[in-house]
Amino acid sequence: MKSFKLPYIILAAGVFILIFNIILGGSLTSKYSEINGSYKTNKVEVNVLNNSNSLENSSFSQDDMQHLQKFAFKNTTTAYVAEKKSSVSYKNSHSDAEIYGISDKYAMFHQIKLKSGSLVTPGDKNELVAVVDETCAEALFNNDNVVGMHIELFNQKFKIIGVIDSDKSILQILTENGLGSVYIPVEQMLLYDMDSKITSFEVNLSSSGTTGQNISKVTEALTSIGKSADNYKIIDYNIEKVILAQKDLLMVFILGIVSILILLLAVKDKSVYICSMIKSDLKGNYLKDVLRMRSALVIISVVEIALLVTFIYLIWVTVKFNIYIPPNFVPSELIDTTFYSDLFKSLIQDKVRNVGYVPTYPEMKLNLLSIMQNISFSIELLTGFPLYFLALKLLKLKEENVFKTLLYCCILLILLVILALIILLILKMPITINVKGVILVFTFIFLTLLRYLAIKNKIYIDNKEECI
Structure with a gap:
């Protein structure tokens, strides 16, 4: 048998x-x-290498971003981010979190599913507002019904305007670091945390074939603002897909x-x-x-x-x-x-x-x-x-x-x-x-x-x- x-x-x-x-x-x-948001893989990402000669020289200023948007990537959507680990608090509750200072188009390049509230918008750049994920909300408030509440970050009080629904796929489980995430306007992060730098930006570029034209375009854009491409990791997600x-x-x-x-x-x-x-x-x-x-x-x-x-x-x-x-x-x-x-x-x-x-x-x-x-x-x-x-x-x-x-x-x-x-x-x-x-x-x-x-x-x- x-x-x-x-x-x-x-x-x-x-x-x-x-x-x-x-x-x-x-x-x-x-x-x-899916995890690349509404633009999917039609994008090129530029990240500062950790071992670049000078992070001060390799990081980007808002003037750099405005120059790129106005000239190199005119009529093309661009997003940029400053990120760091920091402590977030609410009254006597404290929690470490990944802090992302984002531009208003950031969500178009990433999978961000709202559970409640709203995301950071262009009108929020001068406001002390924050969007938190479920992990951060649970750590500080023991629940995720927190829209309208305030958290303390960089010695400032930020009003929570939205809560992000966590990705519950196997991918999230395998990459989970146990920290919650907080998203605030990049202008506020650069203003209240002097150590923060813009270290990454993304631009919506559709596939230009497999000859590396997108990367060449980004390299030329970096040169136009006085940056050397050798100090960055440039990824064309059209080709990666x-x-x-x-x-x-x-x-x-x-x-x-x-x-x-x-x-x-x-x-x-x-x-x-x-x-x-x-x-x-x-x-x-x-x-x-x-x-x-x-x-x-x-x-x-x-x-x-x-x-x-x-x-x-x-x-x-x-x-x-x-x-x-x-x-x-x-x-x-x-x-x-x-x-x-x-x-x-x-x-x-x-x-x-x-x-x-x-x-x-x-x-x-x-x-x-x-x-x-x-x-x-x-x-x-x-x-x-x-x-x-x-x-x-x-x-x-x-x-x-x-x-x-x-x-x-x-x-x-x-x-x-x-x-x-x-x-x-x-x-x-x-x-x-x-x-x-x-x-x-x-x-x-x-x-x-x-x-x-x-x-x-x-x-x-x-x-x-x-x-x-």
């Missing part, structure tokens, strides 16, 4: 890894866009290529069978007589081959994609030792510049999503496929009935898709189904099952004696 169940248990495990990671990949990509989504596309591509190879083998088997049959008949008959005797079979076989080729083409159209490789990783000539030497040096220099760099909290979330995508891709490639093909091998050795196995897989796939969606709901992740990916998983499983099991049961190959 155990030996009977084992192949099916392994098959279920392999199929679950394949289907879950395809669905998870789409959810991670969707979350990547392309790189993240490639893992999904690559996995679907692998599933599609394996399916295409199986179909090509089926075309070869059918072609070889027809040719060998005609060749055998030609030993005692003329070609025209053979074609007349076998006309029905030849026509059916040609139609079958045409359908297989059409299916191959449709799969290829579905799975093909343009892989992105950063321009600085592509040499003008295949063999260019100088290029590779310079590339290696630049990578080392980037590592040195980034030593001690602490990513911002939003950037940390985005980095974690990228890591989760890499882990998902690795598990699918190194565990999902081996388990699945091991199960097929065991089923083939046991000579399991192909129709029984196909029925089991059909029911299994439906149940596993539902299970994957339930897991995403539990993890509070977006439900975004990669339809192409799911269809390719179904196609891949159906074709591999037929190839590995049906050949033994002589389903793919017509019985020659029945054709005579």
Whole structure:
């Protein structure tokens, strides 16, 4: 009994890894866009490196921001922020929190969901107002119904005008540092905390392709205000999303290529069978007589081959994609030792510049999503496929009935898709189904099952004696 169940248990495990990671990949990509607010990933972010020569010279003033908005990024939305850890209090309650001095467009670049009240608006820049998250509200007031209350920060009383609903997804749990967050107008933070500096800004720039034009534009903008790009980490999230989504596309591509190879083998088997049959008949008959005797079979076989080729083409159209490789990783000539030497040096220099760099909290979330995508891709490639093909091998050795196995897989796939969606709901992740990916998983499983099991049961190959 155990030996009977084992192949099916392994098959279920392999199929679950394949289907879950395809669905998870789409959810991670969707979350990547979601946490960037209404502009999603159509933005470039500039952060001061912690080890820059002089934070005083590398940080930005409001005059710098106004200059960028007026000239370099005219008619383009820009947001900037000053941040630090500080103590917040209400009467006898005290709590450490992440303080963000934000410009009025900050919320357009980040996922900020209000539970009550309002966000910082352009009219609030001269007002002592604050927006707190649930964590901070609970720490100071033991409840989140605090709109209209006051907190003390930088020896000033700030009126709470809004409460932010905390992100309860697995992403928040993994990046949680236990501190609440307080958002105040950046003008007030710079006025009442002399140590505060604007260390980050974001600009809404849609994808300009994959040639780094957005980063070049930002670099030129920094130069226009007397800043060196070497002192900043510049991130084009248009490109970052392309790189993240490639893992999904690559996995679907692998599933599609394996399916295409199986179909090509089926075309070869059918072609070889027809040719060998005609060749055998030609030993005692003329070609025209053979074609007349076998006309029905030849026509059916040609139609079958045409359908297989059409299916191959449709799969290829579905799975093909343009892989992105950063321009600085592509040499003008295949063999260019100088290029590779310079590339290696630049990578080392980037590592040195980034030593001690602490990513911002939003950037940390985005980095974690990228890591989760890499882990998902690795598990699918190194565990999902081996388990699945091991199960097929065991089923083939046991000579399991192909129709029984196909029925089991059909029911299994439906149940596993539902299970994957339930897991995403539990993890509070977006439900975004990669339809192409799911269809390719179904196609891949159906074709591999037929190839590995049906050949033994002589389903793919017509019985020659029945054709005579």
